[in-house]
Amino acid sequence: MTRSADLTAGCRLCPRECLNIPSEEQPGRCHVPRAAGFFRVARLMDHPWEEPYISGSKGSGTVFFSGCSLGCLFCQNEAISHRAHGETMRSDQLLQAMEDLAARQVHNLNLVTASHYGDHLSRLLPVLKQRLKKRGRLIPVVWNSSAYEKTDMLAALADSESVDVFLPDLKFFDPELSGRLAAAPDYFVRASQAILAMHRLRPDHQFSDDGLLLRGLALRHLVLPGAWRDSLTLIDFIAANLPPDTPVALMRQYTPPTNARLREQIGAIMPRLLHKVTSYEYDKVCEHAEKRGLKRLLFQEPASADSRFTPDFTG
Ligand code: SF4
Numbered sequence: 188m189t190r191s192a193d194l195t196a197g198c199r200l201c202p203r204e205c206l207n208i209p210s211e212e213q214p215g216r217c218h219v220p221r222a223a224g225f226f227r228v229a230r231l232m233d234h235p236w237e238e239p240y241i242s243g244s245k246g247s248g249t250v251f252f253s254g255c256s257l258g259c260l261f262c263q264n265e266a267i268s269h270r271a272h273g274e275t276m277r278s279d280q281l282l283q284a285m286e287d288l289a290a291r292q293v294h295n296l297n298l299v300t301a302s303h304y305g306d307h308l309s310r311l312l313p314v315l316k317q318r319l320k321k322r323g324r325l326i327p328v329v330w331n332s333s334a335y336e337k338t339d340m341l342a343a344l345a346d347s348e349s350v351d352v353f354l355p356d357l358k359f360f361d362p363e364l365s366g367r368l369a370a371a372p373d374y375f376v377r378a379s380q381a382i383l384a385m386h387r388l389r390p391d392h393q394f395s396d397d398g399l400l401l402r403g404l405a406l407r408h409l410v411l412p413g414a415w416r417d418s419l420t421l422i423d424f425i426a427a428n429l430p431p432d433t434p435v436a437l438m439r440q441y442t443p444p445t446n447a448r449l450r451e452q453i454g455a456i457m458p459r460l461l462h463k464v465t466s467y468e469y470d471k472v473c474e475h476a477e478k479r480g481l482k483r484l485l486f487q488e489p490a491s492a493d494s495r496f497t498p499d500f501t502g
């Protein structure tokens with residue numbers, strides 16, 4: 188059971204454990220209020236640029252939630268994660284919007300950064316699935332997260348059959364790095380526990396005949412400029428703790444921020460983040476993953492580091 192239903196003593200849904208009661212005037216560290224029955228959503232779209240086993244040929248029905256409980260300084264979607272751009276939707280409106288999105292023949296529903304709504308969604312998604320089943324459009328639900336999450340919330344999502352595929356992005360190993368870039372020195376401790384729980388909850392991979400992931404765990408890792416050694420340690424963790432056929436996407440799509448305020452902030456903390464990842468750094472990480480025996484690796488071309496691939500959240 189998640190422990191967030193009673194918010195009178197603050198919110199403890201995620202590892203931040205905010206002491207205030209998250210409201211419109213005083214949101215928690217996730218930047219959005221957490222009133223039951225309300226969500227803030229930035230965009231719903233068919234997403235063609237996720238991994239091939241998620242986007243397939245028809246796209247992934249993606250719901251970008253506003254706010255984020257991790258809030259990395261360099262976030263590519265900072266308009267929605269830091270500044271919480273988006274619209275407030277009641278749960279019945281979100282339900283209808285997700286049903287409409289599923290009707291567009293997308294391969295799955297892909298919930299991006301929804302951890303701060305995990306308790307509400309573990310009640311809403313079973314209703315959605317019932318409705319989709321009645322319409323003959325029951326498709327997998329993908330939980331696309333930062334992995335900075337509590338295991339009891341993940342268990343609630345899995346036990347209620349709300350989520351079929353866990354798709355976490357394992358970001359940092361070094362507590363000093365995660366402390367500087369996300370104010371979360373406990374990131375790896377929390378994220379590694381979360382990923383091992385996801386594996387226990389969805390231990391087997393099920394793929395469709397055309398290669399789409401229907402159920403299971405798939406990982407991502409964004410290689411950061413100046414931090415490739417941290418990436419190697421994360422790969423060691425994956426190789427030592429998860430089956431070698433776990434899908435792992437090694438991403439080189441990091442793009443330096445264009446916002447002047449962020450550039451100044453990031454430049455003061457880690458100037459290498461004002462540049463893209465080099466081929467030397469990215470290749471080091473890829474070679475290490477192959478050496479450690481990971482069998483289902485996905486790589487990206489240098490051209491992927493382009494802000495044109497980041498959805499627009501300003502409209
Ligand atoms: S979900 Fe939001 S309000 Fe709740 S503990 Fe996490 S950051 Fe704080």
